[in-house]
Amino acid sequence: MIKGDLMDNIFEKLGGKNSVFKSKKYLDHRFLPDNLPHREDQIRSVAKYWIESLIGVTPPDVTIYGKTGTGKTAVAKFARKQLEQISNEKNVNVRVEYIRCTDYTTEYQVIARLCQQMGQDVPYRGWTKAEVIHAFRDMFKKNVFGKNLILIIILDEIDILLKNNGDGLLYTLTRTDNVAIASISNYVDFKQFIKPRVKSSLRDREIVFPPYNAQQLMDILDERAELAFNNEVLNNDVIPLCAAMAAKEEGDARYALDLLRTSGELADENGSDVIYEDYVREAKDYIEHNKVTDIIMTLPSQQQKVLESLLYLTKRKEEITSGRLYEVYKEFSKGDSVSYRRIFDFINELELLGLISTKTVSRGRGKGRTNIIDLQCDIQLLEDAMWNN
């Protein structure tokens, strides 16, 4: 005989379990809130430029800079939603298209994607670049009502595309009438990848997104918590603690939200009706562990060798100069090594990923300067990630 409770639906049973969450989706990265506290100035700056499109004038290009999790994508999408609303009401021919350049990594792909988003049937491969550009520009010919289309293109995470694919995309877009670009970047110096011929036609305005401080992060979390959690499940210090931890991580709102969501998940897992501060600390370890593991597992093998060498030197408590690192790396990679020059690129990339830090020290008069490298993540964590995958 099968017992009655085994025959109950497993999904129903799991779903009916008590949870601190009312609706978890409000803590998801993809959720775009109706209100973005402490970004009013940035939203207004974008709007101030884009508003020209409503009177049929192509707006200036804008560049949005700021560290990770400072609300760049959220603000751009928010401004887009509002502009689309009003342009529909006013019946003007303005479109805002969003492209994440980590998904479309070449000039061809971005332009093909734009054509597709606007209803043109352009394949992702097979045509020449000139053909794709031609199809794209065709869309700007006056339509039957004689109305010009103004297109604003948000190019999010543009850094890697520029670095790997050059500035051809910007060249093409800045030379297409009625197109305005809004590029979003993490690095203030991303313009080093843009040649003067393009720089001069990029009529751009810069908008800087400063990191959030702890108080600002608290305001952001308060609003989200209201939507996401049931009443009275949050201990008093949970939000301040998440905010303080994220403020230390360069004011990253995404990290703050991750901490809060993971703390809630830990409460659920422990069958607790309340989210305690300890869950936040646990969440921090959990997130950090996953982050490092993810990064390391996706690193190319030569970079893993560099990391291995760094680990070796760190455990021997040696001071790590780039020269010494290269010596050890060459040992480890046994003839399959890359040049000393490439190691510098690797070091830069590992630093951008936050796994290491470097500082330049002077060796005293006449002895020049040296780069000293330091691991920035927990040794145990790194070892686990390197050997267990």
Ligand SMILES: Nc1ncnc2c1ncn2[C@@H]1O[C@H](COP(=O)(O)OP(=O)(O)OP(=O)(O)O)[C@@H](O)[C@H]1O
């Ligand atoms: N002012 C804010 N109010 C509410 N939520 C915010 C605010 N700023 C950021 N967020 C939220 O924090 C998360 C990260 O923001 P966003 O993705 O816009 O950061 P970003 O600057 O684009 O980061 P990255 O450089 O890593 O792409 C998102 O879930 C976003 O909704």
Ligand SMILES: [Mg+2]
């Ligand atoms: Mg973003």
